[in-house]
Amino acid sequence: MSVVKIDDSGRETLTDKKINSHISNEKFENRLFVRLIVKDKNFEKVSFKYTNFESSYLRGCKFDSCDFTGCKFVGTNFSGAKFIGCKFDYTIFEKTIIDNDILDNCCPSQENLKLKFARTLRVNFQQLGDSDSVNKAIKVELDATKEHLHKAWHSNESYYRQKYKNIKRIEMFFYWLNFSFWDFTWGNGEDxxxxxxxxxxxxxxxxxxxxxxxxxxxxxxxxxxxxxxxxxxxxxxxxxxxxxxxxxxxxxxxxxxxxxxxxxxxxxxxxxxxxxx
Known part of the structure; x- marks a missing residue:
């Protein structure tokens, strides 16, 4: 029987810290920020890959071309923050205050990631009781789901053809057909x-x-x-x-x-x- 070796992830925990300057071309990857305070600062081309933010305050900050792949935000305040060309693949939001403008300019390009991004934001907005943002997230999620199902059986992109083959491709066609029917009938409950x-x-x-x-x-x-x-x-x-x-x-x-x-x-x-x- 082989022995499973589990290594330490090397995640660094930073508690009760404050950033007082603009930052560009830096890496803050695989870290845990607890009660981080940043106000009205600019972040340009900063990588936050696999970093978690808990109970943090990042009000009025501007994030330009930053990478938030695999990040998780819990109880974080992004009031007035702006995101321009940032990457949010596999990102999770929980009870985080953030403007719904992020759905307009920072959605992942791939439909399967886009629908997951919109879904986590929808749940996040529901936790905050923000009904207008919930409706906006649902629209993005439904549009991405429809396009994803269509590509799953129709597209010749390598990702879809490798993942959905033979019978699975036929199944996705019927999933898309069912989704499209209810979307036409009543917007899947939203229109x-x-x-x-x-x-x-x-x-x-x-x-x-x-x-x-x-x-x-x-x-x-x-x-x-x-x-x-x-x-x-x-x-x-x-x-x-x-x-x-x-x-x-x-x-x-x-x-x-x-x-x-x-x-x-x-x-x-x-x-x-x-x-x-």
Whole structure:
């Protein structure tokens, strides 16, 4: 049996420190900063790889082209801090005050890393009760997830073709198809306008079906009168305030089922919004 050798990581712990000057082209890698204090200082091309920040205060600082790969921020205050062209691959945020502008200019380029980045920020903003930032992070996360699923089965990039082969590639296609369907239907629970659009599309389908069922009336009577009645008639049938003996049982059952689904989705969207406040 082989002996497993576990070496010390060499992480240096720095507690109750303060930085009083601008810093550029330095390395603060694999360190643990506890209650670090920095205010209104500039950091340019500084590497913080695999460094943890706990209960630190970095207010009003400017980070330009810094590397935060593998970092973890816990209870850290970045109020007023600016991040320009920084790298945040595999970074974790917990109960950290930070502006949501970071989602605009510092997201990782790869979609799988981008969605993880947006997800950790979403959870972080939820911990702080910042509903607007949560919504913004969710949008970035959903967009990145959709693109990631699409590339998983369609892209010829070496990363995706090595990770998703054969059956796994087919599975990712169906994952993408399911995700895209619900994204179109109701924005995966985040876009009430898409849900309203889906209801109107269903109304149009109901109108076409009504024309097929009552085609004799359309041919023998003034068809324009029937068309002008559609905007009132179709919603009335959908909400069960009007019934027609011409409709088959399977159709009325389908409308009833779809109505329940749309009501459930609408309720879910409203509750999600309220729970973030």
């Amino acid at each position: 009430i306008l898409k849900l309203v659009r889906s209801v109107f599309i269903f109304f149009i389908l109901m109108g076409l079906f009504d024309i097929v069922i009552n085609q004799n009336q359309y041919l023998t009577s003034n068809s324009f009168d029937f068309i002008w009645q559609m905007p009132v008639k179709i919603p009335a049938i959908f909400f069960a305030t009007l019934s027609s003996p011409n409709y088959p049982l399977w159709y009325t059952t389908l409308v009833f089922f779809v109505r329940l689904v749309f009501f459930s989705l609408f309720t879910s969207v409203i509750l999600k919004r309220l729970n973030r406040r």
